[in-house]
Amino acid sequence: MPGLALNCWKSGAPQGRGTVLRALWGCLTAALVCACASGAEEPGAWGADHVDKPLPVLVEGGECLFCHRNSIGARWEANAHQTTVRFFDPGAAEVQVLKAQGVEAAILNEITMVLGRDRAQRFLKPNGKYGQAAILNTKWTRTGVERAADAAWDDARFAERCAGCHMSGVDRASGAYSAAGIECYTCHGDVPLEHTEQHELAIFSPKRNDTPELVTAICAQCHVRNGTSKATGRPYATHFVPGDNLFMDFMADLGPETIAAMNTGDQHVLANVRAVIHGEDKSLTCMSCHTIHKDTSTKHKKLATTAYCFICHEGSDMKSGIRPAEVHSPVCEY
Numbered sequence: 001m002p003g004l005a006l007n008c009w010k011s012g013a014p015q016g017r018g019t020v021l022r023a024l025w026g027c028l029t030a031a032l033v034c035a036c037a038s039g040a041e042e043p044g045a046w047g048a049d050h051v052d053k054p055l056p057v058l059v060e061g062g063e064c065l066f067c068h069r070n071s072i073g074a075r076w077e078a079n080a081h082q083t084t085v086r087f088f089d090p091g092a093a094e095v096q097v098l099k100a101q102g103v104e105a106a107i108l109n110e111i112t113m114v115l116g117r118d119r120a121q122r123f124l125k126p127n128g129k130y131g132q133a134a135i136l137n138t139k140w141t142r143t144g145v146e147r148a149a150d151a152a153w154d155d156a157r158f159a160e161r162c163a164g165c166h167m168s169g170v171d172r173a174s175g176a177y178s179a180a181g182i183e184c185y186t187c188h189g190d191v192p193l194e195h196t197e198q199h200e201l202a203i204f205s206p207k208r209n210d211t212p213e214l215v216t217a218i219c220a221q222c223h224v225r226n227g228t229s230k231a232t233g234r235p236y237a238t239h240f241v242p243g244d245n246l247f248m249d250f251m252a253d254l255g256p257e258t259i260a261a262m263n264t265g266d267q268h269v270l271a272n273v274r275a276v277i278h279g280e281d282k283s284l285t286c287m288s289c290h291t292i293h294k295d296t297s298t299k300h301k302k303l304a305t306t307a308y309c310f311i312c313h314e315g316s317d318m319k320s321g322i323r324p325a326e327v328h329s330p331v332c333e334y
């Protein structure tokens with residue numbers, strides 16, 4: 001989101017919460033991981049992370065697109081990741097719904113960014129602090145407006161609860177983001193300029209052989225919506241840089257019963273994450289089905305049928321029908 005980006009990352013100074021708190025978290029979360037590991041591989045057992053290190057400087061999408069304009073740039077502007085947070089359009093249909101519900105013009109005039117899409121939308125404005133936003137407690141949903149008694153701005157909630165999955169390069173100490181929306185960095189990581197010669201320096205280059213664990217961690221940093229960072233207690237990963245092992249710090253409940261109780265959207269994500277990171281089945285990853293830069297999942301139709309497919313499909317084969325998906329998320333408050 002070029003116009004909104006804040007291009008001056010202040011080296012994310014590592015700061016420790018009390019060791020007591022960390023130790024306490026260790027006990028609580030060790031129980032969680034053991035309860036669901038079922039004797040398989042230990043998810044925290046490979047690689048390293050940046051939880052206690054500064055974040056690398058985020059190179060903005062605009063700079064990447066200077067060279068990748070033709071192949072990537074053409075579709076990127078419409079990509080759901082790029083546009084998860086975007087400039088607020090005062091003429092949008094949702095605004096009329098908010099007005100009709102009595103949200104004061106003074107509040108509507110302050111909104112600068114919108115987050116979300118056809119299920120729910122939230123509204124943001126700068127809160128006066130570097131890289132932070134206030135979030136409006138009144139939201140637009142598919143069924144109307146969920147209006148708090150008094151529409152009001154919350155200065156801290158977005159940084160504490162949302163920023164890590166809807167913005168890029170979020171600082172551990174302050175929760176401040178270095179760029180609005182989801183940038184190249186969140187999936188491709190800290191790509192050095194030398195990658196123009198040595199393509200394999202960029203994660204997701206076809207010249208690499210990224211392991212299923214590594215690519216799954218990248219998508220799971222945001223798509224696992226029931227986890228907690230040990231370091232911060234926030235519901236999003238701390239200083240995750242693609243290539244890191246997410247699960248050294250990010251504790252999620254990947255128990256089979258928890259997953260089976262989820263809507264088919266979250267269920268197919270968590271079942272896949274569990275299978276890969278517990279080493280139960282590494283043959284399928286998000287990328288077996290999704291093509292990010294074409295925004296499609298059509299290649300999934302060519303795969304062999306397994307029990308996994310019936311998370312979404314019902315009946316006896318792949319043509320019999322799709323289970324209804326009513327996606328809700330306590331973390332995302334819709």
Ligand code: HEC
Nearest residue numbers: 059063064067184188191195196199202203204205206207
């Ligand atoms: C100075 C120009 C330039 C810049 C800036 C640049 N790239 Fe590249 N990138 C290239 C070239 C050249 C290649 C080689 C493959 C090609 O020609 O597409 C490449 C390859 C890649 C590949 C692997 C594709 C393949 O076919 O192996 C990825 C992924 C990638 N770049 C991502 C990025 C990201 C993310 C950024 C921003 C952080 C970025 N690039 C910035 C020029 C650039």
Ligand code: HEC
Nearest residue numbers: 116117118119120121161162165222223225235236331332
């Ligand atoms: C762990 C990462 C994570 C956190 C934390 C998070 N989100 Fe999300 N959010 C997501 C993902 C992933 C999606 C897309 C899910 C999908 O389409 O199935 C999403 C989607 C949404 C949507 C779009 C719903 C639609 O219309 O489809 C809204 C609105 C939203 N989040 C709001 C929030 C708010 C508000 C917060 C903080 C209170 C928040 N989220 C925190 C990951 C997160």
Ligand code: HEC
Nearest residue numbers: 061064065068072076081182183184187204287291292293
């Ligand atoms: C949500 C994750 C995600 C984001 C964000 C993202 N990419 Fe990618 N990118 C991928 C994946 C995954 C691939 C591997 C091909 C595929 O399956 O889509 C890829 C492939 C590429 C390639 C290889 C060539 C190709 O067409 O496959 C280039 C170059 C690239 N991305 C550049 C960028 C740039 C530049 C940005 C930011 C403007 C960006 N990507 C943002 C996930 C992402």
Ligand code: HEC
Nearest residue numbers: 080081084116117165166182186187218219222286290295
């Ligand atoms: C930095 C957080 C983040 C990362 C990393 C990320 N996603 Fe997402 N993804 C989101 C959010 C947030 C949305 C919802 C965007 C919206 O609709 O507002 C989303 C939407 C999607 C969608 C729905 C797209 C659509 O058109 O509705 C798919 C599919 C998806 N992501 C797959 C992936 C895969 C595969 C990866 C790993 C390569 C990945 N994502 C990495 C946060 C992320």
Ligand code: HEC
Nearest residue numbers: 219223265268269272273284285286288289290297300327
């Ligand atoms: C076997 C194929 C397959 C795998 C593996 C897979 N997906 Fe999906 N996913 C799909 C299909 C098909 C859809 C439905 C797309 C549609 O409605 O057009 C979907 C939908 C989604 C959506 C949108 C859900 C919604 O309606 O809000 C997200 C987000 C998503 N996938 C993320 C992921 C992530 C992240 C992973 C890896 C952890 C993953 N998927 C693994 C096939 C797959």
Ligand code: HEC
Nearest residue numbers: 264268300301303304305306308309311312313318319322
């Ligand atoms: C996340 C949900 C999801 C998962 C998991 C999923 N599918 Fe699908 N599938 C869909 C949706 C939605 C459609 C219909 C929309 C479309 O055509 O893209 C579909 C359509 C199909 C079709 C086309 C059916 C027709 O009538 O032409 C085939 C074939 C298919 N899927 C195969 C598979 C296979 C094989 C698997 C397991 C490897 C699988 N799907 C897993 C959601 C899913």
